[in-house]
Amino acid sequence: MNSKIEHILLVMLAALLLTACTGGSKNPARTGGKEVFRLVKKPHSTNSGAAMPTIVQETMPPPILGEGHRTTDDVLYHFRPYVRQQLMPYFRNAGVSYPPKKVTFIALKQERKLEVWAGDAGEFRFIRDYDIRAASGVTGPKLKQGDKQVPEGIYRIVGLNPNSNYHLSMKLNYPNEFDWFHAEREGRYDPGSDIFIHGDSVSAGCLAMGDKAIEELFVLTAEVGHENVKVIITPRDPRVLPLDPNGYGLPTWTPELYRMISAEMEFFSDELRVSNSRPIYPARSPIR
Known part of the structure; x- marks a missing residue:
């Protein structure tokens, strides 16, 4: 059950981020200098002491192409x-x-x-x-x-x-x-x-x-x-x-x-x- 809820939350959050970051561009990572995000799982303790995975949004450093290819x-x-x-x-x-x-x-x-x-x-x-x-x-x-x-x-x-x-x-x-x-x-x-x-x-x-x-x-x-x-x-x-x-x-x-x-x-x-x-x-x- 927990795995199913986790999967639903992951899909919903991914859809939300895609909607917010695309802006009509096929390559948002190279237009406008917006931050790039990834979804990661981090442990979270419940009241009962059991460790439950929590889905969080984490900022990544922007990519840069190797010398000879960058603009x-x-x-x-x-x-x-x-x-x-x-x-x-x-x-x-x-x-x-x-x-x-x-x-x-x-x-x-x-x-x-x-x-x-x-x-x-x-x-x-x-x-x-x-x-x-x-x-x-x-x-x-x-x-x-x-x-x-x-x-x-x-x-x-x-x-x-x-x-x-x-x-x-x-x-x-x-x-x-x-x-x-x-x-x-x-x-x-x-x-x-x-x-x-x-x-x-x-x-x-x-x-x-x-x-x-x-x-x-x-x-x-x-x-x-x-x-x-x-x-x-x-x-x-x-x-x-x-x-x-x-x-x-x-x-x-x-x-x-x-x-x-x-x-x-x-x-x-x-x-x-x-x-x-x-x-x-x-x-x-x-x-x-």
């Missing part, structure tokens, strides 16, 4: 709930909605930091920063394929790669118009390409952020829209110490490049690091 939607489905949980406190402290309208990533090569700034309208607010795990090369712009230099300048994200060899990656529009203009003037017809912000901790001209950080950056970029994300890469923080364009081996157009970077960085001043209630982190001391 950006797959990545969002798998990581978005966790990333939102991680980032929402930072956005609340900054007084910025999530997802915001626009985002700027500021990569500081010398400090090995990548700052996230975001805004809904008007000024940007500091959200948080991440350690850059690896960034090959030295101070100065990227000039040619194979020099292993992380570029310097103002860039856009032009693509998201959910099947990167480095977990996840976001491609920059290097070389941009500024880079091409000076390369052509100097007869450099192979200034390099395929510069990414990616996971892992190895670099040959890219910004390696580690897997956890790239998951957050990738999901944030996808939710904002990569066309609404700007990336500033600077040799060091010009808000602390002015950039020096006269270093050994720097091209003659470096002063123009550093003026552009410094002017862009004026929109991201230390005053804007302070939320309505308290500083998010102290202002930096000068680099020694």
